[in-house]
Amino acid sequence: MRTETETERLEAAVKSLSAFDIGDIDVALVLGSGLKDFANQLTDTLEIPFHDIAHWPMPRVEGHGASLIVGSIGGNRIACLTGRAHLYEGWHPNDVVRPVRTLRVAGVQCFVLTNAAGGLGKSFRPGDLMVLTDHVNQTGMSPLIGPHEEILGPRFPDQSRVYDQELRACLVAADPEVRLGIYVGLLGPSYETPAEVKVLRRAGLHAVGMSTVHEAIALNAMGARIAGVSLITNLAAGIADSPLSHAEVIDTGKQVSARFTKMLMGFCEGIKR
Numbered sequence: 001m002r003t004e005t006e007t008e009r010l011e012a013a014v015k016s017l018s019a020f021d022i023g024d025i026d027v028a029l030v031l032g033s034g035l036k037d038f039a040n041q042l043t044d045t046l047e048i049p050f051h052d053i054a055h056w057p058m059p060r061v062e063g064h065g066a067s068l069i070v071g072s073i074g075g076n077r078i079a080c081l082t083g084r085a086h087l088y089e090g091w092h093p094n095d096v097v098r099p100v101r102t103l104r105v106a107g108v109q110c111f112v113l114t115n116a117a118g119g120l121g122k123s124f125r126p127g128d129l130m131v132l133t134d135h136v137n138q139t140g141m142s143p144l145i146g147p148h149e150e151i152l153g154p155r156f157p158d159q160s161r162v163y164d165q166e167l168r169a170c171l172v173a174a175d176p177e178v179r180l181g182i183y184v185g186l187l188g189p190s191y192e193t194p195a196e197v198k199v200l201r202r203a204g205l206h207a208v209g210m211s212t213v214h215e216a217i218a219l220n221a222m223g224a225r226i227a228g229v230s231l232i233t234n235l236a237a238g239i240a241d242s243p244l245s246h247a248e249v250i251d252t253g254k255q256v257s258a259r260f261t262k263m264l265m266g267f268c269e270g271i272k273r
């Protein structure tokens with residue numbers, strides 16, 4: 001039996017999305033671990049469970065939601081993906097990025113990718129927010145492997161400026177205390193060893209996590225404007241004495257969610273398409 005192409009899957013996903021009247025979206029946000037409550041800020045909301053959209057993967061990690069919530073902030077139309085699927089759950093990179101690709105095919109131009117991450121930067125503290133200037137994909141995978149399909153963008157997309165400078169400036173304007181830095185995406189699901197953290201720090205990287213890079217690669221190839229925000233939930237392994245846990249990541253996310261929410265509210269209110 002012939003397997004479907006990614007183009008066919010995306011067309012089916014867009015078709016099921018079109019059954020809901022989501023209108024023109026100014027910004028789509030992917031909410032990382034412990035950050036899904038940001039969607040509570042939206043008014044006039046419409047909630048669409050992931051399982052109502054063809055071929056969308058169901059996130060299964062604690063701290064993640066599984067719905068697309070569309071609503072308004074300050075006159076702008078915002079779409080929040082309250083969770084994401086991760087490569088370490090066994091998904092193919094095409095599954096991981098299908099929700100954002102679907103929104104892109106449906107006409108969304110601006111995306112904010114958020115995540116929880118471990119701090120590598122010397123002065124980073126748990127609770128810091130970092131706006132991404134760039135990333136390093138150390139997952140060993142890409143959403144662009146496989147047969148070339150036009151809908152996904154060029155075969156060899158340029159990546160000189162994955163993260164949009166204007167969007168970055170809007171985030172910094174919304175919270176002048178944010179850090180700026182480079183995010184490194186690893187496969188996971190184990191946290192890093194202290195030796196791995198040493199290598200990443202020596203390489204000049206600032207935050208480490210298990211998401212985001214594939215969405216950024218896929219959206220950049222499709223010509224979207226992208227911003228990225230990491231919430232530093234812990235210092236990376238071996239920097240502090242204590243062992244790492246997913247519970248700590250979720251807890252810190254909840255504790256500092258007010259600042260995260262304030263920054264993204266400012267961003268969503270100020271953004272002009």
Ligand code: HPA
Pocket residue numbers: 116117118119191192208209210233234235236237244249
């Ligand atoms: N490493 C990888 N991913 C993470 C971390 C970390 O320290 N914290 C939150 N997500």
